[in-house]
Amino acid sequence: MAVTSLALVLVLGLAADHVSRRLRLPGLVGMLLVGLALGPKGLDWLSPQLLGVSADLRQVALVVILLRAGLMLRRETLQRLGWRVIALGTVPLGLEAAAVALLAPSLLGLRGLEAALVGTMTAAVSAAVVVPAMAGLADRLEGRDQDLPMLVLAATPLDNTCSVLLFASLLDLRGLQGAGQIAEHLWRLPVAVLTGAVVGGLLGWVLYRVFHHHNPRATKRTLIMVSLAVLLLAAEQALRGIVPFSGLAATLAMGLALTDRSDTFGAEVATKLSKVWVFAEVALFVLLGAMVDPQPALQVGLHGAILLAIGLTVRSVGAWLCLAGSPFSKPQRALGMACGVPKATVQAAVGATPLMLGFPGGQSILAMAVLCILLTAPLGAVLIDLLTRRAFPREKESTRGALAASAGQSEG
Numbered sequence: 001m002a003v004t005s006l007a008l009v010l011v012l013g014l015a016a017d018h019v020s021r022r023l024r025l026p027g028l029v030g031m032l033l034v035g036l037a038l039g040p041k042g043l044d045w046l047s048p049q050l051l052g053v054s055a056d057l058r059q060v061a062l063v064v065i066l067l068r069a070g071l072m073l074r075r076e077t078l079q080r081l082g083w084r085v086i087a088l089g090t091v092p093l094g095l096e097a098a099a100v101a102l103l104a105p106s107l108l109g110l111r112g113l114e115a116a117l118v119g120t121m122t123a124a125v126s127a128a129v130v131v132p133a134m135a136g137l138a139d140r141l142e143g144r145d146q147d148l149p150m151l152v153l154a155a156t157p158l159d160n161t162c163s164v165l166l167f168a169s170l171l172d173l174r175g176l177q178g179a180g181q182i183a184e185h186l187w188r189l190p191v192a193v194l195t196g197a198v199v200g201g202l203l204g205w206v207l208y209r210v211f212h213h214h215n216p217r218a219t220k221r222t223l224i225m226v227s228l229a230v231l232l233l234a235a236e237q238a239l240r241g242i243v244p245f246s247g248l249a250a251t252l253a254m255g256l257a258l259t260d261r262s263d264t265f266g267a268e269v270a271t272k273l274s275k276v277w278v279f280a281e282v283a284l285f286v287l288l289g290a291m292v293d294p295q296p297a298l299q300v301g302l303h304g305a306i307l308l309a310i311g312l313t314v315r316s317v318g319a320w321l322c323l324a325g326s327p328f329s330k331p332q333r334a335l336g337m338a339c340g341v342p343k344a345t346v347q348a349a350v351g352a353t354p355l356m357l358g359f360p361g362g363q364s365i366l367a368m369a370v371l372c373i374l375l376t377a378p379l380g381a382v383l384i385d386l387l388t389r390r391a392f393p394r395e396k397e398s399t400r401g402a403l404a405a406s407a408g409q410s411e412g
Helices: 002-022 027-038 048-052 054-072 075-081 083-108 112-122 127-140 143-175 179-186 188-214 218-238 247-261 263-291 294-323 330-338 345-350 362-391 395-407
Strands: none
Touching (some): 002 027, 002 048, 002 263, 027 263, 027 362, 048 054, 054 247, 054 263, 054 345, 075 083, 075 143, 083 112, 083 294, 112 143, 112 294, 127 143, 127 345, 127 362, 143 247, 143 330, 188 218, 188 247, 218 247, 247 263, 294 330, 345 362
16 A cells, blocks of 8 residues: 555655664665665565655655745845856856766767756756755854855755756757757746746745735645645646746745745745655655666666766866855865765656657666766765865854754744
């Protein structure tokens, strides 16, 4: 039964999270391993019904991640960070995607379009790893110390949005002919981000008016926002080919607009989402591990690992350039670079698409997606955890204060 399998996922996932943290490893490492063990390529203890809805559960988890990011951002912080948000969300992604695309033909034997698909897919940062880590860090810090996690919180959804839209655009290029058609198609990307931001911003304003006049409980506000975010992602699929629209950008903008109008509403919903994340995190990473088949990763093997290493090196250089001249210390800049290492969410969502559509290099693209998840998600999580302690050595004192304050908060 699906309910029995879900209970098994939660119990073993929470246990693995606890054991991993006791070993000073990020909890997702244990949860991914539990998923691998329980999945079809392991003990095969999970019901087909649960695996059939795993994509929907991962989508809900993604919604929670993006809403938390939007609700934690502040307009004054974004204005102070300025161009660095856009730079960190686009430049490292573009450099890594270009490097992988240029080297994929020689290392993996892929053609131009398939190589470009690999580049845009592997370059996407895992919001599921980065956003909760930075959101938790921002909660424990005060004042200007929050600037780095806020910068990463704003840049990561932009990175994901650009990656997904580029990937989808490249999939559609196979049926196009001529440079004019291709250029016209690629212009949909900035238009989609803009339309998504406008729609999300308007929704956030409407929600503020509704919440202000009717004052529903914080739990109801949270349910309304999560439901609307899911509908925004569904609208992106329904409008594809008609109007360029990004559900990811709309979800982020909705949270940002609500917080901009009312810090109280934003903070209450963000607190509720942090509790929902306890469930969503376990479901996301255990089911992600369950769907991973390590076998395809062996097909690209050492060449695939070399390609990932080169791409991450180029991305790190790009991130360092984006942070150059900032008031951040060297350990903090290193932490900003490490936030580009983990990959999982986008790769799990789109990795099998080219194979399903009959692309000649589809199997290699899927293999690279699997390799990305297996190698970079645990490595990136470990690096972020390690460098956070070095970048903010006094963060433990702030943590005690935050825990004491949260103990006195009412449920609302």
